[in-house]
Amino acid sequence: MKRFLHIGIDxxxxxxxxxxxxxAALLVEKLNQMNLKFIDYPHLVRLNPNxxxxxxxxxxxxxRVYGEEETVRRxxxxxxxxxxxxxxxxxxxxDPGMVLYYxxxxxxxxxxxxxxTMHDIVSSDDALGLIRKFRAEAFAFxxxxxxxxxxxxxxxxxxGDHTYEFITYRTPKNRGTPRKVDADSVLRMNxxxxxxxxxNVDLENGRVLIAPRGPDPVFYGxxxxxxxxxxxxxxxxxxxxxxxxxxxFKTNQGTxxxxxxxxxxxxxxxYRPVIIKGEVSSKPRTIPGRHxxxxxxxxxxxxxCAAYEPTKKFRNTVRKLILGDLIEAHxxxxxxxxxxxxxxxxxxxxxxxxxxxFTLRSPICEKxxxxxxxxxxxxxxxxxxxxxxxREAEKIVIESKRNISLGLHVPPLRAQRHLTKPLxxxxxxxxxxxxxxxxxxxxx
Numbered sequence: 001m002k003r004f005l006h007i008g009i010d011x012x013x014x015x016x017x018x019x020x021x022x023x024a025a026l027l028v029e030k031l032n033q034m035n036l037k038f039i040d041y042p043h044l045v046r047l048n049p050n051x052x053x054x055x056x057x058x059x060x061x062x063x064r065v066y067g068e069e070e071t072v073r074r075x076x077x078x079x080x081x082x083x084x085x086x087x088x089x090x091x092x093x094x095d096p097g098m099v100l101y102y103x104x105x106x107x108x109x110x111x112x113x114x115x116x117t118m119h120d121i122v123s124s125d126d127a128l129g130l131i132r133k134f135r136a137e138a139f140a141f142x143x144x145x146x147x148x149x150x151x152x153x154x155x156x157x158x159x160g161d162h163t164y165e166f167i168t169y170r171t172p173k174n175r176g177t178p179r180k181v182d183a184d185s186v187l188r189m190n191x192x193x194x195x196x197x198x199x200n201v202d203l204e205n206g207r208v209l210i211a212p213r214g215p216d217p218v219f220y221g222x223x224x225x226x227x228x229x230x231x232x233x234x235x236x237x238x239x240x241x242x243x244x245x246x247x248x249f250k251t252n253q254g255t256x257x258x259x260x261x262x263x264x265x266x267x268x269x270x271y272r273p274v275i276i277k278g279e280v281s282s283k284p285r286t287i288p289g290r291h292x293x294x295x296x297x298x299x300x301x302x303x304x305c306a307a308y309e310p311t312k313k314f315r316n317t318v319r320k321l322i323l324g325d326l327i328e329a330h331x332x333x334x335x336x337x338x339x340x341x342x343x344x345x346x347x348x349x350x351x352x353x354x355x356x357x358f359t360l361r362s363p364i365c366e367k368x369x370x371x372x373x374x375x376x377x378x379x380x381x382x383x384x385x386x387x388x389x390x391r392e393a394e395k396i397v398i399e400s401k402r403n404i405s406l407g408l409h410v411p412p413l414r415a416q417r418h419l420t421k422p423l424x425x426x427x428x429x430x431x432x433x434x435x436x437x438x439x440x441x442x443x444x
């Protein structure tokens with residue numbers, strides 16, 4: 001008898017080691033050896049990036065397989081052994097969770113739960129209630145907070161807009177050292193696959209973006225629109241160190257899946273990613289750290305918006321906003337504290353309307369054509385060159401050109417989050433049509 005199984009895993013890494021996708025890669029190989037069939041590519045689901053206890057990318061994984069019932073039942077022990085071996089259980093903030101669900105169709109309640117985890121704060125009790133209701137299995141390591149992400153990964157069907165990532169991994173001896181990849185090969189790959197991949201290179205700053213800088217096992221990753229494109233692009237990259245293994249993941253990266261429109265500023269809550277419309281109500285100012293702060297307002301209240309130093313030239317766009325401009329602010333909400341009010345950490349802005357900008361210029365001398373200067377309040381103007389006086393002259397009002405455009409403005413690629421949809425992906429959103437697994441999609 002055939003049996004289906006959805007395996008969700010989350011919160012196995014720490015700032016010092018580990019990676020949940022690496023555990024997925026190891027588990028893929030084990031399940032393949034057990035002759036289980038994969039229903040879809042492994043899912044890499046990025047959850048709300050603003051939760052205060054997340055590690056790096058707040059990513060959970062889900063593997064979906066089917067096979068003989070006896071074989072499927074053995075997966076539990078295999079998965080537990082890999083998590084216990086690879087998770088950084090000695091780190092105080094790492095609390096892995098694993099959820100197993102043995103039916104072909106995922107309940108709609110799981111899907112709704114997953115949707116909440118993209119843009120809200122969700123409790124372990126909520127997850128455990130659903131797990132009990134639908135008779136799934138949950139395994140909590142330490143505090144087990146990862147059960148939330150594990151269930152969310154199972155509930156995330158990725159049938160809406162989605163992308164793919166070809167992820168390679170390092171051998172243990174190289175972890176913790178600078179990654180070695182031929183930069184010219186990355187540039188060539190980016191040029192060839194420019195329309196089918198994204199966020200490979202920050203050309204403005206001349207920086208290769210496919211390789212992270214932390215101590216985790218990931219070597220480099222190529223993100224793109226379909227599995228074949230990311231695999232062929234990844235194979236064009238010339239590694240200067242050994243690649244241990246690679247896997248293609250289906251993911252919500254680059255889709256803005258976390259952002260939700262909020263109708264009123266008064267409805268904004270801490271730690272939620274939002275899209276909110278408002279009128280610029282304070283002049284952008286630069287504060288220590290070279291961050292740029294301004295406020296927007298609507299009929300319900302006001303909120304600060306922040307473009308932080310790592311967003312680089314994006315701050316220059318923000319500085320050009322003036323009172324009365326109408327924008328949409330996209331970003332995560334930072335809670336108020338004793339030093340700052342509720343603040344939206346900007347991921348992008350959509351400029352909807354720009355108000356005219358006016359400057360005042362001194363009037364011109366009727367005799368010699370030079371600018372004339374005021375002699376004081378209500379005393380008129382006098383030309384210092386020829387002595388001409390004009391008591392009726394007034395300042396000339398001139399409309400200045402606004403060196404800023406309507407539409408979306410985003411930070412440079414290196415400052416964008418995993419979930420942020422880059423400008424290159426607009427118009428490429430998918431309808432959710434499933435693709436059959438195309439070999440090879442993992443190695444070894």
